[in-house]
C-alpha cells in the first residue's frame with residue numbers, strides 16, 4: 001500500500017507537482033482568471049510527462065473528423081493564439097486540452113483486478129482505436145470566462161434509439177466535460193450529482209457542441225451547468241446541472 005502510494009505521489013510530482021500548482025493558485029497578486037490560465041497551462045504542459053512513452057493526443061484532428069467537427073475545432077483553435085496589432089503572437093482566450101487514454105501512468109486502482117489487467121485500464125471515452133467509431137471530441141477551456149467548450153462527433157458504436165445517440169453516451173460526454181471543467185476549477189473532484197434533461201435526440205454521426213459554465217463554488221462543492229446543442233447552436237439537445245465534490249487523491253486511488 002505504502003509503495004503504491006509512493007508511486008502515485010511520484011506520478012503527481014511528474015504532474016509539475018500539485019503543490020507548485022497550488023502555490024501558483026495561492027499567489028495573492030494575480031487575478032482569478034490569470035491564476036486559472038496558469039493552472040491550465042501547467043496542467044497541459046505536465047500531462048504528457050505522466051506517460052512512459054510519448055502518448056497519443058486524441059484531441060487532435062484525424063481522418064474521421066467530418067466538416068462540422070473540423071469547422072468548430074478550427075473556430076476554437078484559432079482563438080488559442082491571437083496576433084497583436086504589432087504582429088506578435090500571444091495567448092488567446094481559449095486553450096485546447098490534450099487528451100490521452102490514461103491520466104496517470106503510476107495509478108493502479110482497480111483492487112479487484114490483477115496487476116497485469118490493472119495496467120491495461122484505459123479512460124472509458126478513449127479506449128476504442130478505430131478512429132471515428134465512438135467518442136471523437138476535443139475540449140477547449142476559457143479561464144477568463146470560466147467556461148469550457150467541447151466539440152463532439154458521435155460515432156456508430158454509440159447508437160441507442162435507431163439512428164440516434166445513446167443517452168448514456170451523451171451522459172458520459174457531459175460528465176467528461178463538466179468533470180474536466182470542475183477539475184480545472186477545483187482540483188481533484190468526483191461527480192456527486194448529474195441531472196440531465198434530454199430535450200431532443202442527437203442524430204448518430206452528427207457533431208454537437210457541449211458548453212459548460214461555472215454556476216458557483218461553495219466549500220468543497222463545485223456547481224456546473226452544461227448544455228448540448230447542434231453544431232450551429234440552433235437546436236437544444238440537453239440541459240444539465242452537475243455537482244462535484246473536492247476529494248483527496250487517496251479517496252480516489254486507494255479507496256480511503
Ligand SMILES: CCCCC/C=C\C/C=C\C/C=C\C/C=C\CCCC(=O)SCCNC(=O)CCNC(=O)[C@H](O)C(C)(C)COP(=O)(O)OP(=O)(O)OC[C@H]1O[C@@H](n2cnc3c(N)ncnc32)[C@H](O)[C@@H]1OP(=O)(O)O
Pocket residue numbers: 043044097103175176177179180183184187188189190191192193221243245247
Ligand atoms: C489533478 C488532475 C488535473 C487534470 C486537469 C487537466 C485536465 C483534466 C483532465 C482530466 C480530468 C479527469 C477526469 C474527467 C473525466 C471524467 C470525469 C468523470 C467523473 C466521474 O465519473 S466520477 C465517478 C462517479 N462518481 C462517483 O463514483 C462518486 C461516488 N460518491 C462518492 O465517492 C462520495 O459520495 C462523494 C466523494 C461524492 C462525497 O462523499 P464525501 O464523504 O466526500 O462527502 P459527504 O457525503 O460528506 O458530502 C459533503 C457535502 O456534499 C453534499 N452531497 C454529497 N453528495 C451529494 C449529492 N449527490 N447531492 C447533493 N449534495 C451532496 C452533502 O450533503 C454534504 O453537504 P454539506 O457539507 O452542506 O452538509
